[in-house]
Amino acid sequence: MTRGRWFAPALVLTLAVALTFLTLPVVAIFVRTSPGNLLAALDDPGVLDALWLSVRTTLVALAIIVVVGTPAAYLLATRTFRGHALAVTLVELPLVLPPAVAGVGLLVALGPQGIVGGALADAGIRLALETAGVVVALTFVAAPFYVRGAQAAFGAVDRSWLEASRTLGASEARTFLRVAIPAAAPGMLAGLALAWGRAVGEFGATLIFAGSFRGRTQTAPLAIYERLGTDLDAALALSAVLVAVSGSLLLTAKLLGGRGVARAAR
Amino acid sequence: MLGHMLRRHRCTAALAAALVTTMLAVVGCGSDGDSPAAARGELLVSAATSLKAGFTDYGERFDVADVQFSFAGSDELAAQIRSGARPDVFASANTTLPDALFAEGLVERPRVFAANRLVLAVPAEDAKVRSLDDLARTGVTVVTGSPSVPVGSYTRKVLDRLDAATRRRILANVRSNEPDVGGISAKLTQGAADAGFLYVTDVVATNGRLKAIELPAALQPTVAYGVAIVRGAAHRRAAQTFVAGLLAGDGAAALRRAGFGLPSAQ
Numbered sequence: 277m278t279r280g281r282w283f284a285p286a287l288v289l290t291l292a293v294a295l296t297f298l299t300l301p302v303v304a305i306f307v308r309t310s311p312g313n314l315l316a317a318l319d320d321p322g323v324l325d326a327l328w329l330s331v332r333t334t335l336v337a338l339a340i341i342v343v344v345g346t347p348a349a350y351l352l353a354t355r356t357f358r359g360h361a362l363a364v365t366l367v368e369l370p371l372v373l374p375p376a377v378a379g380v381g382l383l384v385a386l387g388p389q390g391i392v393g394g395a396l397a398d399a400g401i402r403l404a405l406e407t408a409g410v411v412v413a414l415t416f417v418a419a420p421f422y423v424r425g426a427q428a429a430f431g432a433v434d435r436s437w438l439e440a441s442r443t444l445g446a447s448e449a450r451t452f453l454r455v456a457i458p459a460a461a462p463g464m465l466a467g468l469a470l471a472w473g474r475a476v477g478e479f480g481a482t483l484i485f486a487g488s489f490r491g492r493t494q495t496a497p498l499a500i501y502e503r504l505g506t507d508l509d510a511a512l513a514l515s516a517v518l519v520a521v522s523g524s525l526l527l528t529a530k531l532l533g534g535r536g537v538a539r540a541a542r
Numbered sequence: 543m544l545g546h547m548l549r550r551h552r553c554t555a556a557l558a559a560a561l562v563t564t565m566l567a568v569v570g571c572g573s574d575g576d577s578p579a580a581a582r583g584e585l586l587v588s589a590a591t592s593l594k595a596g597f598t599d600y601g602e603r604f605d606v607a608d609v610q611f612s613f614a615g616s617d618e619l620a621a622q623i624r625s626g627a628r629p630d631v632f633a634s635a636n637t638t639l640p641d642a643l644f645a646e647g648l649v650e651r652p653r654v655f656a657a658n659r660l661v662l663a664v665p666a667e668d669a670k671v672r673s674l675d676d677l678a679r680t681g682v683t684v685v686t687g688s689p690s691v692p693v694g695s696y697t698r699k700v701l702d703r704l705d706a707a708t709r710r711r712i713l714a715n716v717r718s719n720e721p722d723v724g725g726i727s728a729k730l731t732q733g734a735a736d737a738g739f740l741y742v743t744d745v746v747a748t749n750g751r752l753k754a755i756e757l758p759a760a761l762q763p764t765v766a767y768g769v770a771i772v773r774g775a776a777h778r779r780a781a782q783t784f785v786a787g788l789l790a791g792d793g794a795a796a797l798r799r800a801g802f803g804l805p806s807a808q
Contacts, residue, residue, distance in 0.1 A: 388733040404734035405683065405717035487685065487718025487729060494719075501721060505617035506690045 305515045309508075317513035325491045326499035327517065333407065333495060334475040337414035338422075341471055345423045346464070350452055352423075353430035354438070364427075371420045378416055379484025386412065387485070409486035410493050418475040425467015429460035462532045469529035473522045585780045588612045588619040588627075590635035590692065590767070591722040592658065595747040596800035597633070600793040607780040615691035615722035623648055623772060630775040631784055633767065635692035635741075640768035649770035655788040657803035658765040660696050661754035663730055663740040671737040673755065674704075678711035685729045685738040688719035692765075693726070697739040699763040727752070741765065743801040766805065 306314075317323065352364060370378060386393045387404045396403065403409040433456055441451040457464070479497040486493040488502060496514050503511040585607040589597050594613050601609035612619065616634040620643060623632060632649055634640050640652035664671045671677060677684055687694025701709045717735055720726045726738045731751045745754040769788055771781045787793035789805075798804075 383728075383732050383734065390732075404732070405685070405729065483721070483725070484728070487725070487734075488688065488720065489716065489718050492717070502688050502690065502719070505615070505621035508621075 302519055305512055305519060309512055313509050314513045314516055317507070317509040318517070320507075320510055322490055322494075323499060323510055323514055326494050326496045326514065329407070329410075329491060329494065330476060330496040333410045333414055334418075334472060336411045337418060337475050338468060338472055340411070340415050341419045341422045342468065345419055346426055346457070347452070349423045349426035349464075350430050350456060353427045354456075367423050368420050370417055371424075375417060375478065375480030376484060379413065379481035382409075382413060382416060382481060382485040404485060405487040405489070405493065407486075407492055410482055410495060413481040413485050414475040414478050417478050417481055418471040421471035421474050422464075422467045425470060426460065426464045429463025429467070430456055432463065433459040466529040466532040469525045469532065473525040473529075476518060476521055476525070583607045583777055583780060585609045585631070585777050585784055586612070586629040587631045587633065587784065588614075588622065588629040589631075589633040590614075590616045590619070591724045592635050592693065592741050592744055593633055593767070593797075594724075595743065596656075596797040596802060597793075599799065600787065600796040603792045603796070604784060604787065606783045607777060609784070613722075613724075615687075617690045617692070618721065628774055628776070629772055630777045630781040631769060632772055633769040633788075635765070635767055636695070637766050637768040639692070640770045644770060647773065649772050652768040652770035653785065653789060654766050654805040655769050655785075655794075656767040656797050657805055658741040658743055658767065658801075659756075659803070660693070660700060660739055660763060660765060661742045661745060661756055662737055663726070663745050663752045663754055664737045665730060665733060666751055666753045669736070669753070671755070674757065674761075675708075677715060677737060678708050680711075680715075682715050682737065683717045683735040684712065684715045685718045685720060685726050685735040686716055687723065687726060687739070688721055691720075691722055693723050693739065693741065694719060696763045696765055700739065700757060700761050703761050746801040767802070 348367075352360070352367070373381075383404060384390050386396065386409075388394070388397050388402070393403070401408075403412055437455055437459060438451055441455045442448070446454065477497060478495070479501070482493070482495060483498055483501075488494045488498045490499075494502070496518055500511045500514045500518075503514070585604075587597065587601075587609055589611055591613045594611075597611060597613075601611060612629065616636060616639050619629075619632060620634065620639045623629070623643060624646070632640060632643065633655075635658070637652065637654060640649060643649040644652055662671070662674060662677070671682060676682060686697045689695060689698060701712060704712070718725070718729060720729065723740055723744045726740055727744055727748060729735045730738050730740075731748060740752075740754075742754050745752045769785055771778060771785060775781050784793070788797070
């Protein structure tokens with residue numbers, strides 16, 4: 277059979293092209309300037325402010341996502357009800373929404389002249405151009421990553437465990453806390469890592485809804501954008517940090533995801 | 543059974559091939575699909591966001607070539623040219639960026655083609671800010687351009703001419719340093735901030751949603767727009783015609799309609 281001989285090399289070739297294309301920009305960030313310059317550029321107070329703000333806002337957003345998203349994901353995973361598929365689709369919508377659309381949507385919903393923002397303003401709550409607005413934007417774009425992961429993890433928990441727990445007299449809430457969550461933990465954490473990665477990289481929605489102000493709303497990606505024209509080294513240094521952070525988060529998600537699958541298979 | 547599957551797959555493959563071909567065709571041809579445009583050629587113009595209304599108007603009347611605009615902060619566009627982008631024309635909201643690119647040998651000798659005025663922009667209705675003095679009041683929120691973009695640099699010139707105490711209080715009220723005038727306009731029209739520094743032409747372009755408060759003459763910076771043909775421009779002849787029209791002709795007229803001043807006005 278000489279007919280099929282071209283196919284395997286073709287597969288290898290396409291993979292090589294894909295890998296080269298996908299890793300080239302990441303490699304370029306590290307080789308464009310010397311490691312010494314990268315480290316020196318990190319010693320800029322504005323850069324450090326941006327990184328620190330990114331840490332704080334993403335952690336608050338993740339806390340909100342976990343507290344609200346975990347029970348919601350449990351409900352979606354363990355019950356079927358009218359509109360279940362619609363609910364799942366709506367939760368996933370921000371995954372495919374362009375960040376700019378998310379930013380405009382947040383502005384006309386929660387901005388001072390937004391459909392809900394007016395009432396918030398009357399209550400003395402300002403979100404647009406405030407740090408709280410950054411958290412809102414991050415929560416909006418990152419939540420689906422966690423909810424999806426948690427829903428799949430709860431769905432993979434052996435139903436007989438949950439039933440056994442209830443048969444033994446545990447309440448629904450206790451079953452959720454003591455049985456379902458520990459069993460689904462690896463998958464939930466994997467989803468959380470992906471959500472964190474998305475939150476760290478958030479740019480468009482944050483800029484449109486929360487603006488860009490050092491120490492207050494200028495997260496690391498916004499600081500990169502501001503420095504691009506004037507201080508390429510600082511932009512590259514911040515980019516390098518974000519590559520490392522995002523890479524670690526992806527790796528964490530992969531390892532936890534693998535463990536979750538292994539546990540479910542047992 | 544196998545034959546049926548193969549047939550179905552062939553069908554899918556044909557569909558995929560058709561899809562890819564269509565995509566390539568769309569990407570490859572762009573707007574050159576219709577022959578008159580292809581005959582006229584394209585002209586790529588990188589221009590400051592504040593030029594959007596005037597340049598779009600001029601572009602529609604320009605019959606030498608099909609004009610494609612890329613609007614962004616002037617600093618961003620200059621950074622693109624420095625990193626190898628080759629538009630045909632670069633139009634900046636200041637003269638320092640084209641002059642710097644000229645000194646670096648990246649563009650031909652720049653020409654000053656328009657003047658503008660910095661104003662204090664506020665929402666047309668229920669404005670909380672009525673004068674420059676109001677900016678220093680506590681509780682007032684202000685948006686400015688980031689220091690690297692011309693509008694932000696002019697704004698800092700204005701603030702530098704105020705007494706130190708007033709300047710500090712105004713800077714304490716700044717909630718966002720936006721990458722271009724579009725961001726400032728958007729924050730103001732959405733009521734996310736009470737006031738911002740914009741060009742008078744940006745206020746005109748909002749069709750009455752914002753109003754301009756003139757700055758005292760002693761504070762007004764000189765806002766002059768520079769344009770240059772990029773070295774190695776692919777459509778140099780069309781670029782020359784485009785620049786000539788900005789100095790005297792359809793472009794100059796379109797700019798006057800959009801509220802820009804004559805280059806010698808200041």
